[in-house]
Amino acid sequence: MQLNKIVEFHKALGDLTRIRIIALLQQGPLHGQAIAGKLGLKPPTITHHMAKLREVGLIKERRDKNTIYFSLNTKILEMSAKAILNVGTGGGAEMEMSVTAEDRGAIIKNFFTKEGKLKTYPAQRKKKLVVLEHMVKGLELGKVYQEKEINEYLKQYHEDYATLRRELIMCQFMYRENNQYELNPVEVWWLK
Amino acid sequence: MQLNKIVEFHKALGDLTRIRIIALLQQGPLHGQAIAGKLGLKPPTITHHMAKLREVGLIKERRDKNTIYFSLNTKILEMSAKAILNVGTGGGAEMEMSVTAEDRGAIIKNFFTKEGKLKTYPAQRKKKLVVLEHMVKGLELGKVYQEKEINEYLKQYHEDYATLRRELIMCQFMYRENNQYELNPVEVWWLK
DNA sequence: TATCTAATTAGATAATCATTAAAGTAGGTG
DNA sequence: CACCTACTTTAATGATTATCTAATTAGATA
Numbered sequence: 001m002q003l004n005k006i007v008e009f010h011k012a013l014g015d016l017t018r019i020r021i022i023a024l025l026q027q028g029p030l031h032g033q034a035i036a037g038k039l040g041l042k043p044p045t046i047t048h049h050m051a052k053l054r055e056v057g058l059i060k061e062r063r064d065k066n067t068i069y070f071s072l073n074t075k076i077l078e079m080s081a082k083a084i085l086n087v088g089t090g091g092g093a094e095m096e097m098s099v100t101a102e103d104r105g106a107i108i109k110n111f112f113t114k115e116g117k118l119k120t121y122p123a124q125r126k127k128k129l130v131v132l133e134h135m136v137k138g139l140e141l142g143k144v145y146q147e148k149e150i151n152e153y154l155k156q157y158h159e160d161y162a163t164l165r166r167e168l169i170m171c172q173f174m175y176r177e178n179n180q181y182e183l184n185p186v187e188v189w190w191l192k
Numbered sequence: 193m194q195l196n197k198i199v200e201f202h203k204a205l206g207d208l209t210r211i212r213i214i215a216l217l218q219q220g221p222l223h224g225q226a227i228a229g230k231l232g233l234k235p236p237t238i239t240h241h242m243a244k245l246r247e248v249g250l251i252k253e254r255r256d257k258n259t260i261y262f263s264l265n266t267k268i269l270e271m272s273a274k275a276i277l278n279v280g281t282g283g284g285a286e287m288e289m290s291v292t293a294e295d296r297g298a299i300i301k302n303f304f305t306k307e308g309k310l311k312t313y314p315a316q317r318k319k320k321l322v323v324l325e326h327m328v329k330g331l332e333l334g335k336v337y338q339e340k341e342i343n344e345y346l347k348q349y350h351e352d353y354a355t356l357r358r359e360l361i362m363c364q365f366m367y368r369e370n371n372q373y374e375l376n377p378v379e380v381w382w383l384k
Numbered sequence: 385t386a387t388c389t390a391a392t393t394a395g396a397t398a399a400t401c402a403t404t405a406a407a408g409t410a411g412g413t414g
Numbered sequence: 415c416a417c418c419t420a421c422t423t424t425a426a427t428g429a430t431t432a433t434c435t436a437a438t439t440a441g442a443t444a
Contacts, residue, residue, distance in 0.1 A: 006205070007207065010205035015432080043390075044435085082273060087214060089218050235420075236421090257412065
């Protein structure tokens with residue numbers, strides 16, 4: 001995880017109002033005006049803070065008529081909170097991140113046709129991760145997929161969707177629970 | 193843990209320079225000028241940032257001649273990083289914290305003589321914690337004490353130092369490892 | 385259509401804060 | 415003593431940002 005993401009995360013939490021918002025949302029979803037009321041602040045202020053929290057991935061929202069219910073993305077919260085513990089240790093994700101943006105471009109150009117099909121599946125772990133990363137970008141964070149949907153989606157990249165699906169699980173980009181699939185926010189959020 | 197402490201902690205980490213300092217210190221202790229050199233900044237800037245980090249308990253320091261070696265207090269780091277995960281859930285420490293500052297004052301007045309001796313040991317858990325908190329303030333965070341030192345220290349409060357010592361362990365203000373005693377930073381830091 | 389409600393944007397203000405140069409402190413050594 | 419080195423303090427500057435009012439957008443309803 002890059003240093004800048006860590007900074008932004010902590011900047012987002014380095015404000016009493018936003019901590020109070022998080023404390024409120026730990027107890028359940030709330031809409032903007034309710035938050036404003038409980039904190040004694042005006043709606044624009046809440047909008048401002050929700051934007052900051054959203055930028056670092058901490059907020060999920062659901063619309064009902066014209067009121068928006070905000071809730072906490074606890075997985076991102078947990079992941080981000082723990083990221084500082086390993087910063088500088090060079091272990092794990094830190095290593096993976098040493099692939100530069102240009103490397104990424106080159107790898108994608110090498111392994112995908114210009115129509116976007118996967119030509120061959122890389123053996124080298126670094127390249128594998130870049131390729132999976134790329135394919136996973138079309139999936140929605142937080143959405144639960146049926147196996148059939150995942151198969152359909154992966155087919156756009158390669159006929160052998162079963163292998164790809166298995167790789168996504170093995171490299172932890174997704175996890176499976178009774179044949180339903182979901183992106184692993186811990187791995188995926190930082191790709192944006 | 194109070195909301196304000198959480199805010200200050202994250203504010204301390206919400207700055208790229210300080211995150212880089214932490215990343216450096218994860219690899220081992222460094223003195224000020226070394227940090228300044230590695231980051232391309234002037235010494236006063238480092239002083240400024242170390243003060244911020246020290247305020248939230250993240251820094252331990254050791255002096256050798258006139259150079260000061262800074263190192264990370266990883267226990268505080270871990271504890272503080274995880275505090276956000278339970279904020280607002282009302283569980284654990286949150287409950288204890290509902291003793292107001294005035295309550296504290298009253299309890300200490302009740303259980304200590306004006307010379308500072310402990311009159312009687314409270315049975316009620318809340319009061320017990322306030323009393324232990326008070327006595328523990330004279331001990332140094334991070335220092336390893338021999339059993340004999342602890343006994344000496346506690347004698348200033350009450351003849352029955354053995355009971356007090358046991359209570360400190362049971363209430364997790366200290367922990368013991370082969371007859372050496374140390375403050376539990378997780379419980380103790382926030383008292384300051 | 386007009387109207388209501390909730391959320392957002394724009395612009396202004398005041399406060400906070402990172403950085404540095406210059407001067408000062410503190411300990412050590414010749 | 416004078417001198418050196420490492421850190422700190424002070425004061426100034428420039429950038430960021432939390433909050434608000436006023437105006438605007440978006441969706442729903444009558």
